[in-house]
Amino acid sequence: MPSEASLRLKLEKKAKLVGKTSRNSGGTKRNEGSFEAKNGNGGLIGKLKERVRVKVGGNGNDGSTGKLKKRVKFKGGEEGFGERRNVRTSDYSGRDGGRKKRIYSKEGEKLKTKDSEVVVESGKVLNGIAISKKKVSLKRGSDRKLKDEVAGMRSLTDGGRMWVRGKQRDNAGSEAKTLNRKATGKKESVVLATGKPKGKAKEDDYGSALLKKNREKKSELSKEKGLKIMSPLSSGKKKAKDKAGLEGEDDAETQDKKPKKKKRIIKIDPNDISNKRLDDAIGIDGSKEVKKKECEKEHQMSKNAQFRAIQPTPEILSFVEQNLLGRRRLIDLKRAGYNIELSAPLDNIPFSSSPERERIEENAFRNKLEFFAAAKASSSFPAHNLPEIAFAGRSNVGKSSLLNALTRQWGVVRTSDKPGLTQTINFFQLAKKLCLVDLPGYGFAYAKEEVKEAWEELVKEYVSTRVGLKRVCLLIDTKWGMKARDYELIELMERSKTKYQIVLTKTDTVFPIDVARRATQIEESLLQNKSVVQPLMMVSSKSGAGIRSLRTVLANIARFVKV
Ligand SMILES: Nc1nc2c(ncn2[C@@H]2O[C@H](COP(=O)(O)OP(=O)(O)OP(=O)(O)O)[C@@H](O)[C@H]2O)c(=O)[nH]1
Numbered sequence: 001m002p003s004e005a006s007l008r009l010k011l012e013k014k015a016k017l018v019g020k021t022s023r024n025s026g027g028t029k030r031n032e033g034s035f036e037a038k039n040g041n042g043g044l045i046g047k048l049k050e051r052v053r054v055k056v057g058g059n060g061n062d063g064s065t066g067k068l069k070k071r072v073k074f075k076g077g078e079e080g081f082g083e084r085r086n087v088r089t090s091d092y093s094g095r096d097g098g099r100k101k102r103i104y105s106k107e108g109e110k111l112k113t114k115d116s117e118v119v120v121e122s123g124k125v126l127n128g129i130a131i132s133k134k135k136v137s138l139k140r141g142s143d144r145k146l147k148d149e150v151a152g153m154r155s156l157t158d159g160g161r162m163w164v165r166g167k168q169r170d171n172a173g174s175e176a177k178t179l180n181r182k183a184t185g186k187k188e189s190v191v192l193a194t195g196k197p198k199g200k201a202k203e204d205d206y207g208s209a210l211l212k213k214n215r216e217k218k219s220e221l222s223k224e225k226g227l228k229i230m231s232p233l234s235s236g237k238k239k240a241k242d243k244a245g246l247e248g249e250d251d252a253e254t255q256d257k258k259p260k261k262k263k264r265i266i267k268i269d270p271n272d273i274s275n276k277r278l279d280d281a282i283g284i285d286g287s288k289e290v291k292k293k294e295c296e297k298e299h300q301m302s303k304n305a306q307f308r309a310i311q312p313t314p315e316i317l318s319f320v321e322q323n324l325l326g327r328r329r330l331i332d333l334k335r336a337g338y339n340i341e342l343s344a345p346l347d348n349i350p351f352s353s354s355p356e357r358e359r360i361e362e363n364a365f366r367n368k369l370e371f372f373a374a375a376k377a378s379s380s381f382p383a384h385n386l387p388e389i390a391f392a393g394r395s396n397v398g399k400s401s402l403l404n405a406l407t408r409q410w411g412v413v414r415t416s417d418k419p420g421l422t423q424t425i426n427f428f429q430l431a432k433k434l435c436l437v438d439l440p441g442y443g444f445a446y447a448k449e450e451v452k453e454a455w456e457e458l459v460k461e462y463v464s465t466r467v468g469l470k471r472v473c474l475l476i477d478t479k480w481g482m483k484a485r486d487y488e489l490i491e492l493m494e495r496s497k498t499k500y501q502i503v504l505t506k507t508d509t510v511f512p513i514d515v516a517r518r519a520t521q522i523e524e525s526l527l528q529n530k531s532v533v534q535p536l537m538m539v540s541s542k543s544g545a546g547i548r549s550l551r552t553v554l555a556n557i558a559r560f561v562k563v
Pocket residue numbers: 394395396397398399400401402414415416417418419420421422423439440441442505506507508509539540541542543
């Protein structure tokens with residue numbers, strides 16, 4: 001019967017195989033068969049299926065003594081098997097013959113045998129064989145063949161690719177090439193690198209059959225998964241190739257087969273108010289507030305940059321220099337002959353000739369400054385029988401101080417570094433010649449909102465309705481410039497056709513160039529205004545700079561005004 005004949009044939013084949021295996025374990029033949037590799041001391045048998053088993057004779061010529069098996073597990077590379085694979089190798093020590101042992105080697109760990117040492121250098125390699133890793137170093141010359149066996153194992157696990165290291169690279173490499181060529185042919189064969197330059201790997205029926213089977217299985221797998229089987233070792237090189245565009249046709253096909261990732265496009269529904277978008281909400285860390293602050297800072301910076309870009313007119317620059325306006329060192333003033341012990345030293349007129357002094361003494365400001373009325377409401381304003389000059393401006397700008405500086409009568413008008421000291425309209429007269437009016441300030445002040453509003457209303461009423469008001473000195477802090485409330489008052493005075501003159505105060509707090517810049521800036525901003533009186537004045541009640549000039553300008557009002 002044909003079935004009996006085939007059974008008999010199979011039995012005979014098995015019997016043959018058993019005979020060969022026993023010969024190999026004895027170490028008499030070397031590298032015979034694709035799955036057999038032996039060194040001088042022992043045998044190695046590798047089986048590549050889903051698992052690869054390697055037996056290495058640990059000590060002595062009898063390979064049977066070293067039968068301890070280890071299991072090496074590694075994951076297939078990205079383009080590799082795509083599944084876990086097990087590799088079994090024997091323990092190099094060979095002491096615990098026949099007993100299986102699972103060893104997970106770590107990086108740098110040395111696996112010692114009696115005659116050899118295997119060092120795993122890096123990575124996830126879990127055994128001294130280090131199939132998927134870079135370097136396996138072996139010590140002692142006698143174990144060079146073991147190294148070859150390891151290389152042979154690599155060749156197996158690389159799916160037929162030869163991987164030979166060391167001195168035998170050239171020879172073994174050539175062998176590998178030959179055998180690879182064979183493998184690509186119709187008759188598939190698998191070869192172990194023997195490590196012997198002169199030795200030639202021979203095919204074994206059993207081994208080749210196994211490998212063929214294995215290859216078939218792999219190819220089936222790869223077909224199923226649409227992936228090319230590659231070892232983890234070769235995956236790096238493969239990537240490099242991919243980059244260089246050296247991909248073969250097969251690879252290109254494989255790439256084509258890979259499903260392309262679809263880009264997720266998130267559409268925002270403008271009508272959806274269920275969830276606020278990030279832009280609409282204040283971040284948990286207050287990012288919106290931070291952004292706002294940054295914007296403000298940028299704006300501020302740009303404003304400063306704009307201010308620095310102002311080119312002062314030559315007239316203003318010369319005025320600043322002549323009147324020693326701006327921040328000056330007291331030592332310089334002392335050297336120039338000014339008495340810095342006195343208030344407003346620059347108004348001392350130390351080197352003035354007597355006619356000059358007389359002229360100053362003659363004007364209205366030489367007279368005694370007298371307080372005569374205070375008003376909290378328009379109804380309590382005093383009768384207007386003198387030409388009036390009012391001093392308006394933000395709180396703490398230096399209105400009261402300027403009155404003292406102009407008359408050089410310190411202490412008549414109360415001043416304070418606390419904004420909001422003057423809370424009523426205070427009327428002062430200079431010997432029945434001139435009336436000076438100290439107005440409450442507007443803007444920030446230490447007072448209740450309703451009280452401040454009342455002041456503002458009172459000031460607005462005064463400057464727009466007061467009969468006999470000849471000029472309003474609108475005081476602006478040189479450092480800060482014009483603010484919104486200042487423009488508000490200007491608008492009001494423009495409407496009521498009240499004459500006003502801009503006076504920059506506290507010029508001693510900034511550099512001379514900045515005094516000139518501020519003056520130029522304000523003059524330019526008020527070019528269209530009709531009620532503004534030129535020139536713009538610059539003073540410092542502290543240093544006395546510019547006080548004389550202002551005094552002269554204001555004294556002229558009194559001189560030419562007939563009440
Ligand atoms: N450095 C400097 N400080 C000044 C100058 N003029 C006034 N001050 C100071 O500024 C502060 C406010 O001065 P005041 O004259 O009270 O200001 P104000 O405009 O009357 O203030 P309110 O009455 O609150 O509206 C005081 O501490 C003064 O010493 C000046 O020209 N230079």
